[in-house]
Amino acid sequence: MSTGEAKPKLIRVEDLLQRTVYDVDHRAHIVVDSEKCAKCPKKPCTYLCPASCYVLVDDRIVFSYEGCLECGTCRVICPMDAISWNFPVSGKGVQYRFS
Amino acid sequence: METKFDVIVVGAGPAGASAAYTAAKRGLKVLLVERGRGAGSKQVFGGRVYAAPLREIYEGFDKEAPIHRWVRKERVSLVDGNRMVTVEYESDQAASFTTYLTQLTSWMVDRAVNAGAVFVDEVRVDSILRDGSGRVVGIDSGGERVYADIVIDAEGVNRLLLEKLGLVEKTRPSQVALGVKEVIKIGEDKINERFSVAPGEGVSWVLVGAVTGGMPGGAFIYTNKDTVSIGLVVYLETAVEMVEEPIHVMVEKLRTHPALGRLWADGDVMEYAARLTPESGYRYMPRKLAAHGLMVVGDAAGLLLNTGYTFRGVDYAALSGHMAGEAAVKALEQGDVGEENLRSLYEKPLLESFMVRDLRRHRGIEWFMSNPEFFKKYPALAAGVASKLFDLEGEAPTLLDALRSSAKEHGLSMFRLAMDMFRVVRKL
Numbered sequence: 001m002s003t004g005e006a007k008p009k010l011i012r013v014e015d016l017l018q019r020t021v022y023d024v025d026h027r028a029h030i031v032v033d034s035e036k037c038a039k040c041p042k043k044p045c046t047y048l049c050p051a052s053c054y055v056l057v058d059d060r061i062v063f064s065y066e067g068c069l070e071c072g073t074c075r076v077i078c079p080m081d082a083i084s085w086n087f088p089v090s091g092k093g094v095q096y097r098f099s
Numbered sequence: 100m101e102t103k104f105d106v107i108v109v110g111a112g113p114a115g116a117s118a119a120y121t122a123a124k125r126g127l128k129v130l131l132v133e134r135g136r137g138a139g140s141k142q143v144f145g146g147r148v149y150a151a152p153l154r155e156i157y158e159g160f161d162k163e164a165p166i167h168r169w170v171r172k173e174r175v176s177l178v179d180g181n182r183m184v185t186v187e188y189e190s191d192q193a194a195s196f197t198t199y200l201t202q203l204t205s206w207m208v209d210r211a212v213n214a215g216a217v218f219v220d221e222v223r224v225d226s227i228l229r230d231g232s233g234r235v236v237g238i239d240s241g242g243e244r245v246y247a248d249i250v251i252d253a254e255g256v257n258r259l260l261l262e263k264l265g266l267v268e269k270t271r272p273s274q275v276a277l278g279v280k281e282v283i284k285i286g287e288d289k290i291n292e293r294f295s296v297a298p299g300e301g302v303s304w305v306l307v308g309a310v311t312g313g314m315p316g317g318a319f320i321y322t323n324k325d326t327v328s329i330g331l332v333v334y335l336e337t338a339v340e341m342v343e344e345p346i347h348v349m350v351e352k353l354r355t356h357p358a359l360g361r362l363w364a365d366g367d368v369m370e371y372a373a374r375l376t377p378e379s380g381y382r383y384m385p386r387k388l389a390a391h392g393l394m395v396v397g398d399a400a401g402l403l404l405n406t407g408y409t410f411r412g413v414d415y416a417a418l419s420g421h422m423a424g425e426a427a428v429k430a431l432e433q434g435d436v437g438e439e440n441l442r443s444l445y446e447k448p449l450l451e452s453f454m455v456r457d458l459r460r461h462r463g464i465e466w467f468m469s470n471p472e473f474f475k476k477y478p479a480l481a482a483g484v485a486s487k488l489f490d491l492e493g494e495a496p497t498l499l500d501a502l503r504s505s506a507k508e509h510g511l512s513m514f515r516l517a518m519d520m521f522r523v524v525r526k527l
Contacts, residue, residue: 008360010351016281016371023136047342048335050279050350050373070141071373072257073277076270077339086259089241091136091221096201098282098326099143099372 013052017067025092028065029085030074036082037061045074070094104130104217106427107238107247109224109260111138113200114397114416115253116207117156121424122251123216127431130245131208131216132238134223138208139201143374145278145410146321146328147303148203149195152414156421157210165202167323168301169193172294175408178308178318179482181357197301197321197328199282200413207417227252227260227393235392248436249392249427253420256375256383256398266395267385270375272335274383276316276405279350279373280330285366287325293362294322305408308478310353314341315474318353320362327363329353334378337471347371376412377403381458388449389441394423402454406461415454422449473519480509480516 030053037043043061045054051067054074070093075085087093106122108115111133119131135141147170154160171193176185212218227250228237237246254260256275261267287298294302301322310318316333331350333342354360354368376398377383383401388394396402397416404411426445430436449455483505487496496504506516 008355008364010348010355011368013345013347016347016351016368019281019368020371042339044339044342047345048277048338050277050346050371052345052347069143069371069373071143071277072270072375073335073373075257076275076375077272077335085257087134087223087257089134089223091134091140093141094372095136095140096143096370096372097140098199098370099201099280099328 014067017051020069021095021097022066023092023095024066025088025090027089029088029093030063030065030068031084032061032063033080033082033084034061034063036080040080040082042079044077044079048073048077068093102245104128104245104247105431106130106249106251106424107132107245108216108251108253109227109238110134110253110255110397110399111204111208111218111220112142112253112255112397112416113204113207113413114399114420115251116204116211117417117420118251118253118396118424118427119216119218119420120207120211120214121156121421122427123211123214125424125428126215127428129211129216130247131211131218132222132224132240133208133218133220136221137205138218138220139203139205142200142204143278143280143372144200144413145280145319145330145332146323147195147197149411149414151194152418156417157207163206165198165206166196167199168197168296168299170195170197170303171296171300172302173408174302174304176304176306176308177478177481178306178310179479180309182482182486183306183308183358183478184481184485193300195303197303197323199323203413224254224260226263229264233391235390247392248431249394249441251420251423251427252393252395252399253397253416254399256377258399261385261395261399266387266390270383272339274378275375276332276334276378277338277346277373278330278332278376279346280328280371281350281354281368282323282326282328282370282372283354283363283366284326284369285363290322290325290327296322303409308474310349310356311474312341312343312349313471313475314338315471320359326369327366329363332376335375341471376405376410377401378405381455381462384458387438387442388446389438391438391441392436394426394441394445396420396423402458404454404457404461418452418454419449422452476509476511477519480505480511483508
């Protein structure tokens with residue numbers, strides 16, 4: 001089937017996160033033990049964190065909490081128990097409007 | 100001076116707001132505590148709510164609640180690559196509606212406040228307090244303590260407080276699914292036109308197969324007033340093993356799917372959201388739903404029904420909250436908030452309700468939810484049969500011929516096919 005239309009572009013995750021409103025706290029609400037990450041064979045967080053907070057750079061996991069959607073997936077799937085997970089305080093973090 | 104309430108509700112989602120509303124309406128002194136800023140700001144769901152339980156709880160619900168569209172069309176699609184087979188059911192009855200949970204929850208919290216509940220936002224509860232003999236007596240937030248005769252735990256699917264109390268174990272991947280969602284604005288008229296619905300009427304659409312890369316789970320599409328909610332749900336246990344590309348890429352592939360994307364291609368993505376949901380409620384239910392001075396409601400209680408073609412979480416949450424609110428009234432009248440009494444006033448009626456009966460009845464769904472073959476082979480088979488029947492170039496085959504040759508192409512014998520179908524029918 002050919003309609004002659006240009007294939008629509010995928011929005012990159014950093015641009016997707018721009019569509020959502022945050023009030024980012026200067027304190028991280030999630031803390032990751034990178035020494036444990038280094039020993040993790042599968043690193044499922046790099047695929048399943050919907051906000052892509054866990055990124056592989058030179059085989060090491062680089063974590064950032066700013067785009068966190070507060071779903072809790074990383075806490076549940078981490079095979080190394082490397083994540084100290086909590087919600088942000090003082091109403092900080094993601095501010096959903098249309099979900 | 101020590102502040103003491105009759106009831107403290109932790110978490111202002113549909114369950115917590117409904118618990119607070121019912122308890123406050125019956126004259127109890129209620130504190131509703133929420134970690135988010137304002138009501139509803141941490142709320143995410145797929146997109147539709149069943150109305151009947153909410154009408155029981157909230158007077159004037161249909162008139163006043165923020166309802167976007169009543170669902171009049173139900174679609175289920177099996178997707179194989181760019182092909183899909185869709186079944187549509189249309190009815191003049193509408194049992195459910197679409198909305199934003201952010202709005203619906205905010206409306207519920209307003210009702211609770213109007214009924215007399217005290218609502219405090221931007222407060223993250225760090226622990227539920229117990230006295231020396233293990234009775235729940237209040238909450239702690241950053242060292243500040245507030246006391247109550249009864250605490251209702253409506254903390255949601257991430258049960259940090261119940262884990263801390265030792266009432267549940269840490270959530271396992273086999274117990275929850277990840278939902279990721281985009282809300283796309285295309286305008287009210289365009290929705291009516293493209294989904295062939297009248298104003299105020301909408302579509303609920305579940306898709307299974309290639310949309311999750313064959314992983315157990317599915318995709319959803321709901322029409323709101325002037326937006327559509329689209330997204331994916333994947334079961335974490337199988338996703339951890341099978342995932343091959345980032346979940347945000349998979350959602351974007353759904354948005355740009357050749358057969359679907361044209362419905363909203365000119366729209367703007369307004370919001371990107373994610374949440375966990377109990378996989379099959381029954382499996383996520385704590386061993387007990389009450390302890391001395393404590394009741395557990397909503398997602399924290401594992402109350403979510405997933406039949407594969409429909410999800411019920413919001414109405415279950417609200418109804419469980421409502422039941423806990425009523426139980427609190429009775430327990431305080433009787434002057435007994437002990438575990439045995441709260442279990443008989445709240446847990447027992449809940450376990451006997453249609454909600455838990457349905458959760459039990461649909462447990463068989465877990466078999467094919469955790470059976471990856473189903474999500475790969477059967478959508479391909481269905482699309483193959485349809486292609487043989489409709490993409491005609493020569494002789495038209497009979498339905499049976501088409502089924503037989505498509506089954507063969509996908510490595511399924513007719514016997515195997517019949518056996519699987521038999522099992523599905525029996526399990527459902």
